[in-house]
Amino acid sequence: MTDTPAPTPAGTPTGTSTAEDPLRAHAEDAWADELAALAASDDRPRPAQWRLSPWAVTTYLLGGTLPDGTEISPKYLGQRRIIEVAVATLATDRALLLLGVPGTAKTWVSEHLAAAISGSSTLVVQGTAGTPEESLRYGWNYARLLAEGPSREALVPSPVMRAMETGAVVRIEELTRIPADVQDALISILSEKHLPVPELDTEVQARHGFNVIATANNRDKGVNDLSSALKRRFNTVVLPLPDSHAQEVEIVRTRVTALGASLRLPADLSELAEIDRVVTIFRELRSGVTADRRTTVKSPSATLSTAEAISVMASGLSLAAHFGDGVVRADDVAAGLVGAIVKDPVQDRLVWEEYLEAVVKDRREWADLYRACRELG
Structure with missing residues (x-):
């Protein structure tokens, strides 16, 4: 290695890795310096609970140069309007569905959007054919449930519930892999922004900043298609293959x-x-x-x-x-x-x-x- 450090390639996390570092750090950790620089220079209006303004979130994903000279590396190479539409959607109360063929960076984009908006990309539901409704709503610690009866302490919140409580973005990967009857648990959450807990005669109401980013593979069309009611609650953004x-x-x-x-x-x-x-x-x-x-x-x-x-x-x-x-x-x-x-x-x-x-x-x-x-x- 020379005395002069080589420039960091676009999209490459900054910092020096050690044997103790995770094999792949979360976006908010790997690009923490860039997120901090954006937050420091960001003087534009921010939606409630957002760490950055929509402009800064877009700059974080697409790259750019800040007024102080800080270079923000591009995380996504593609049409700017696609990212602008995705960010603008999340600034409303409408959920975002990223759709595309396999390998078009749907998960990558969803992770970076969550990291830039909420400061955390770890609230994730991985969709599979065996994903239960508890993954979208809540479950129970059955040992405590049997010993103490229904209580808030015995309830196990899903990532969706935790996002609602904290006003954060939750990611749902491969939504169309989830069985249709489980998908429908999202309908009232997305439309009414509350999650009933009838066992406790209460509900969880979403705080400002809560939203959902879902991804779906259009090669899975016909596996577990979204109902028309659920489709209406998403704004769909198609991530294409590279133009050139x-x-x-x-x-x-x-x-x-x-x-x-x-x-x-x-x-x-x-x-x-x-x-x-x-x-x-x-x-x-x-x-x-x-x-x-x-x-x-x-x-x-x-x-x-x-x-x-x-x-x-x-x-x-x-x-x-x-x-x-x-x-x-x-x-x-x-x-x-x-x-x-x-x-x-x-x-x-x-x-x-x-x-x-x-x-x-x-x-x-x-x-x-x-x-x-x-x-x-």
């Missing part, structure tokens, strides 16, 4: 650089050649046509999202660091590339073989990648 090749390359570079620093992988990503190739392959297979629009290709069953491109490059970074010379090359990304594309061992394998022979093989500068993929069989 260059934007997607930058997203992958930023996130992989941050992952490499977090995991202390001594590998070099200064050359963007491998990232560029992975992103090109993913975009061509997603769209069904090569970048020059000359060759039509088949699309595999996999989503091939930006998140998967990040995983491919992170895997290559680890291989280069531990089993190579520290420079990420075609041999390091080939295995991850094949694993991301070939989800169906029959149909996807045929799609990938055809793409290798029709596209990759004909690109002379990709000869090393073609060879590495072929060697994997």
Whole structure:
């Protein structure tokens, strides 16, 4: 390391990690310095209980330069209006639903929104097919319930109830994975802003600042679709795939650089050649046509999202660091590339073989990648 510290990559948490640090810190901890700088310079109106104004929340997510010269790194690379609409929604009494294909940063955006608005991103309900109603309402400590009867001390609040009591933002991940009858527990909470507790003949009323950010994968359409009553209580914001090749390359570079620093992988990503190739392959297979629009290709069953491109490059970074010379090359990304594309061992394998022979093989500068993929069989 040189005497002059290298600039922190965009989207990379500041600070020095130690062995005692968590593998992945919460957003409010990892970017605490930026949040503090924004709070100190933020002189715009703030909704009740918000740590930052809507303008500052948007700046935190999209990046910018503060009046004192502090650089705020971008957490989301995409259309500014999308984030502005999401933040403006949360400033009202309407809940926010982030919708998109897998890997479009829905969870990432929801975490950073909660961190910037409430100072905490840890009030989370993870939606699954087995999520019970207690996860959205409340449960009971049955030992105390049997010993003492119904009481406030025996009640176990859900993250939603705690957010209502403290005036905070609660996150509900993969809302459409939750059974429909459990989803409907949200209807009265979102419309009336109170949660009845009939066992105690009382209710919890939401304080100012309470709101809900839910995420949903549009690939799950038809699994547990939201009822029309619940849909009306959300403002839906669709997070798209990156607009351009260059934007997607930058997203992958930023996130992989941050992952490499977090995991202390001594590998070099200064050359963007491998990232560029992975992103090109993913975009061509997603769209069904090569970048020059000359060759039509088949699309595999996999989503091939930006998140998967990040995983491919992170895997290559680890291989280069531990089993190579520290420079990420075609041999390091080939295995991850094949694993991301070939989800169906029959149909996807045929799609990938055809793409290798029709596209990759004909690109002379990709000869090393073609060879590495072929060697994997």
